Amino acid sequence: MTKSEIFRTIDGYDGSEESMERMFERDKDELRSLGIEIEVSGLDPLFEDELGYRIRPENFAMDAKGYSAIEIAYMSLGAQLWKDASLNEPSQRALRKLSSFSSSINIADIPAVAPLTSSAPSFLDEVITAISEKKTIAFSYVDTEMSIKERRVNVYSYFSNQGFWYFNGLDIDKNENRTFRCDRIVGDISIARKSQNYEIPSDWREQIIFMDTPSNHLVTLRIRTGRGAQLRNIARLIKSEEEHDVLEINYQSESEMLALILWHLDDVEVISPEPLKLKIIESLKSLAALHG
Amino acid sequence: MVKKFTQNQVERLLDLVPYLSTNQGVSLEKIASDFQTDKSTVIDDLNTLWMCGLPGYTPLELIDLSFDTGFVSIRNAEVLSKPRKLSSLELATVIVGLSILLESIPSTSPHFEAITDLLSRLATSSNVPVPISISSNVNSEVRSILEQGLKTKHNISILYHSYAKDIESTREIQPIGFQFIDGHEYLDSFCYSSKDFRLFRLDRIKEATVTGLSKNVSHLTEKNEILRQFFFTVTSNSRKVSEIFHVKIPPDNSDSKEFESTAFNDEWIIRTFCSLNSAATLTQPADLRSEVAMRANRALALYL
Numbered sequence: 001m002t003k004s005e006i007f008r009t010i011d012g013y014d015g016s017e018e019s020m021e022r023m024f025e026r027d028k029d030e031l032r033s034l035g036i037e038i039e040v041s042g043l044d045p046l047f048e049d050e051l052g053y054r055i056r057p058e059n060f061a062m063d064a065k066g067y068s069a070i071e072i073a074y075m076s077l078g079a080q081l082w083k084d085a086s087l088n089e090p091s092q093r094a095l096r097k098l099s100s101f102s103s104s105i106n107i108a109d110i111p112a113v114a115p116l117t118s119s120a121p122s123f124l125d126e127v128i129t130a131i132s133e134k135k136t137i138a139f140s141y142v143d144t145e146m147s148i149k150e151r152r153v154n155v156y157s158y159f160s161n162q163g164f165w166y167f168n169g170l171d172i173d174k175n176e177n178r179t180f181r182c183d184r185i186v187g188d189i190s191i192a193r194k195s196q197n198y199e200i201p202s203d204w205r206e207q208i209i210f211m212d213t214p215s216n217h218l219v220t221l222r223i224r225t226g227r228g229a230q231l232r233n234i235a236r237l238i239k240s241e242e243e244h245d246v247l248e249i250n251y252q253s254e255s256e257m258l259a260l261i262l263w264h265l266d267d268v269e270v271i272s273p274e275p276l277k278l279k280i281i282e283s284l285k286s287l288a289a290l291h292g
Numbered sequence: 293m294v295k296k297f298t299q300n301q302v303e304r305l306l307d308l309v310p311y312l313s314t315n316q317g318v319s320l321e322k323i324a325s326d327f328q329t330d331k332s333t334v335i336d337d338l339n340t341l342w343m344c345g346l347p348g349y350t351p352l353e354l355i356d357l358s359f360d361t362g363f364v365s366i367r368n369a370e371v372l373s374k375p376r377k378l379s380s381l382e383l384a385t386v387i388v389g390l391s392i393l394l395e396s397i398p399s400t401s402p403h404f405e406a407i408t409d410l411l412s413r414l415a416t417s418s419n420v421p422v423p424i425s426i427s428s429n430v431n432s433e434v435r436s437i438l439e440q441g442l443k444t445k446h447n448i449s450i451l452y453h454s455y456a457k458d459i460e461s462t463r464e465i466q467p468i469g470f471q472f473i474d475g476h477e478y479l480d481s482f483c484y485s486s487k488d489f490r491l492f493r494l495d496r497i498k499e500a501t502v503t504g505l506s507k508n509v510s511h512l513t514e515k516n517e518i519l520r521q522f523f524f525t526v527t528s529n530s531r532k533v534s535e536i537f538h539v540k541i542p543p544d545n546s547d548s549k550e551f552e553s554t555a556f557n558d559e560w561i562i563r564t565f566c567s568l569n570s571a572a573t574l575t576q577p578a579d580l581r582s583e584v585a586m587r588a589n590r591a592l593a594l595y596l
Contacts, residue, residue, distance in 0.1 A: 132420055145543060147543040163477070277595070
């Protein structure tokens, strides 16, 4: 359809040429925000100035052919998890669209409850949008000593671990990759308008996996028999003695390993390395002194 | 006069046609609940749709609706009868939802592979970012057995690691329901071993097996655990301390300011202060405070 046809046949376009143009632009934007793409192309190769507008069905409608009935059901199940959680609204719209496919299958053996959605931050949609549109975000973040600082981040990815939600990416002011726990953000996050503002490193996933490798330090511990399940979960047994087992653990964070050993008090003894052993002795001395 | 639509209404109208085409004869009440609106809005929408059609606008091209009986059917709407594409955000709810589902079903489930495959196709055909990982530390085999026991009303035998006491024990329980507290999943249940109602943290259940059929246990005796109040000061690492004890610590905290919190379990209080490595000091109650010193000295004796 040409623009003049649209102006002629559709009610509501009136006034000056200029105001009709403005209305037309606004209407196109509105359609786009509804997910309807409008294509513009020359109708007649000889007359370049008369442009035609059309909406292709494939740009507008969901193609069900690519997905089987059971897959539509899985998708509904996935969306259902957000009922009354942070992505409630878009999930209900997704469900409505999915329910328009003729066959509905009920999958009884997957429970449609997931507590993880209830701990998702209210701004999860904005984090996802920021990543997919490469927009910088800004927010207030509580640091380890409870001061609140403004952070600006190019978000690369997000994940959930043990009930908490995180995202990571480039902290612009520190110029370093950082991970942020969503519940440590104060208030809302704001998204910059400019899209495609940064690139996500192509090897980002590999970088993350590398960051998670827990294996650069080794500790040998003597643990009382029947105790220390938290440590035993991540340890290799070296030998069993009468009342103890000797185990080895690879770890990454020294402060976390110290905390874990201290938690177990006299059920766990550090055999090696010497520096870690000295730190434990130091910590126990100061604990006893502070609480004496 | 042209009627003004809100964007919401336009979206609803666009989604209504494919919905009605699939669900012919659906009741007005059902539409209202599926579209999260009220019945009068639905009637309003249907009246609007009635006047819609393709250019030409003769009665032949108009969408034909009947809904005066309270049940709605639609004809002449073939062009608009396909559901609209999911927007990025709508697709995100599906993608993150499926990632969460994958984490909670065992990899031996027949659905596991199918969902993995679907998820990767959805991700490659869109620009919606998939979460890097979703992990809850809950054993998915254990979870599926607990769900099975709950659904079929069977007792379950669990191997449980009680965290504060650092002891593993086998208990016979009757599952009652799941709870989510402070980022952790719990199983509410009647524990036959302690003859009382107990909450078990899912990530500390090491093994589970279904045993006999459950008897009726009424949830009459509400648990009445005694909360222990304690006081402490904070010297460093205040964010960690504030997250563990659920207290607000100001950024300009001084070493001498006392904070107050509560816990159910003395052993947990003692071990937590030890693991905090002097970032916080327990000041009261005196018996717990001296217990910390005594236990620290006992551990110290291992090295002397």
